[in-house]
Amino acid sequence: MKENIPFSPPYIDSDVIDEVKDALTSGWITTGPKVKQLEDEISKLTGIENVLCLNSATSGLMLTLKWFGVGAGDEVIIPAYTYCATALAVYHVGAKPVIVDVRDDFNIDPGVIRKAITKNTKAIIPVDIAGWPADYNAINSIVEKKDVNCLFKPDSEEQKRLGRILIISDAAHSLGAKYKGKPVGQTADITVFSLHAVKNVTSAEGGAICMNLPGEFDNTELYNLMRLMSLNGQTKDAFTKTKAGGWRYDIVLPGFKMNMPDVCAAIGLAQMRKYKNQLLSDRKRIAELYFESFQKYEWAQLPNLELENSITSYHIFPLRIKAINENARDLIINEITKHSVAVNVHFIPLPMLSIFKKMDYKIDDFPIAYDNYSREISLPIYPQLTNDQIKYIIKAVVSSYSKIIND
Numbered sequence: 412m413k414e415n416i417p418f419s420p421p422y423i424d425s426d427v428i429d430e431v432k433d434a435l436t437s438g439w440i441t442t443g444p445k446v447k448q449l450e451d452e453i454s455k456l457t458g459i460e461n462v463l464c465l466n467s468a469t470s471g472l473m474l475t476l477k478w479f480g481v482g483a484g485d486e487v488i489i490p491a492y493t494y495c496a497t498a499l500a501v502y503h504v505g506a507k508p509v510i511v512d513v514r515d516d517f518n519i520d521p522g523v524i525r526k527a528i529t530k531n532t533k534a535i536i537p538v539d540i541a542g543w544p545a546d547y548n549a550i551n552s553i554v555e556k557k558d559v560n561c562l563f564k565p566d567s568e569e570q571k572r573l574g575r576i577l578i579i580s581d582a583a584h585s586l587g588a589k590y591k592g593k594p595v596g597q598t599a600d601i602t603v604f605s606l607h608a609v610k611n612v613t614s615a616e617g618g619a620i621c622m623n624l625p626g627e628f629d630n631t632e633l634y635n636l637m638r639l640m641s642l643n644g645q646t647k648d649a650f651t652k653t654k655a656g657g658w659r660y661d662i663v664l665p666g667f668k669m670n671m672p673d674v675c676a677a678i679g680l681a682q683m684r685k686y687k688n689q690l691l692s693d694r695k696r697i698a699e700l701y702f703e704s705f706q707k708y709e710w711a712q713l714p715n716l717e718l719e720n721s722i723t724s725y726h727i728f729p730l731r732i733k734a735i736n737e738n739a740r741d742l743i744i745n746e747i748t749k750h751s752v753a754v755n756v757h758f759i760p761l762p763m764l765s766i767f768k769k770m771d772y773k774i775d776d777f778p779i780a781y782d783n784y785s786r787e788i789s790l791p792i793y794p795q796l797t798n799d800q801i802k803y804i805i806k807a808v809v810s811s812y813s814k815i816i817n818d
């Protein structure tokens with residue numbers, strides 16, 4: 412029987428609808444109690460006390476860079492293999508994204524980070540591609556090195572207090588993942604999750620910042636400050652102002668408008684309550700079925716799911732085909748599409764996109780990113796998929812591979 416399989420529909424069940432209805436009929440639809448409850452749920456999952464929800468992960472990255480005083484003349488190191496948002500957040504605060512190559516596991520190569528560090532480097536943003544955590548031990552130890560520390564020239568109060576390069580984890584994909592036994596959220600100074608519509612947990616659009624700064628900082632104070640920065644710098648949020656007698660406010664800093672509405676938080680809240688035990692386990696079921704089924708094909712290169720106490724969040728299933736070029740990969744995708752299975756490519760490396768070409772980046776300087784990209788096909792992975800549908804997808808991939816490569 413022919414199936415029609417979309418790539419990544421959102422998970423909307425009656426609990427999500429009830430929670431949204433509750434927000435809609437509560438008399439309050441923007442930032443308020445639902446956002447706080449969602450922050451608490453993410454807090455429980457990550458073990459990080461201070462979690463701030465915003466309107467996107469891009470906002471979270473920008474807000475973090477702004478808070479740290481990153482701006483014109485500064486550099487931020489990012490991987491070539493990511494979505495543009497990682498780079499654009501850097502660009503929008505006026506700093507320069509310094510793009511480096513990745514490893515075979517799709518994530519930033521700690522070996523090349525050291526060479527990219529200059530006296531202008533203020534932050535590094537590793538990205539947990541597909542939900543697989545970057546190598547945080549290696550990255551954290553680079554910024555602690557004496558010769559690297561000597562280069563660090565702090566400008567802002569926050570930079571002086573930290574006294575080293577800030578590590579911001581772009582964890583847009585890795586909510587619920589673990590790095591060497593530690594939940595993502597605890598692996599970097601600041602971790603930013605995305606709750607965008609295609610993510611493991613969604614609020615339609617949204618993001619969450621986990622604050623995990625070392626002892627020199629008070630993370631609760633930082634939460635309050637970032638919340639203020641996300642709400643125009645206004646001393647009272649709109650919810651508090653609706654209370655009788657609560658009208659007077661002040662604007663104490665030039666903030667942004669990056670807050671998450673309650674009506675959006677409600678979607679994420681209902682999903683978060685069943686994330687660990689249901690939605691994430693369902694993703695695991697699918698990833699394992701793919702893994703077992705493709706293992707017998709010598710042409711299939713499979714992603715890391717669990718290794719050395721690190722566990723993916725099963726956000727993307729990035730299958731790579733051995734010994735093919737970009738053109739053959741594209742033909743295989745066209746063939747898969749004929750079976751009405753929607754697949755994707757994560758990601759087109761930044762140096763292949765016009766805006767970064769204009770910044771003089773050339774894909775030839777990023778051979779691993781290009782190799783990963785040219786052979787990659789992201790397969791559908793979401794809780795609603797049945798085992799029969801997964802088997803249908805596998806069949807479609809295998810027959811498409813055979814048709815293109817063996818014909």
Ligand SMILES: Cc1ncc(COP(=O)(O)O)c(C=O)c1O
Binds near residue numbers: 466583
């Ligand atoms: C790796 C990565 N970083 C950042 C983002 C930005 O997330 P958001 O859309 O929530 O701003 C995405 C979104 O797809 C992403 O894939």
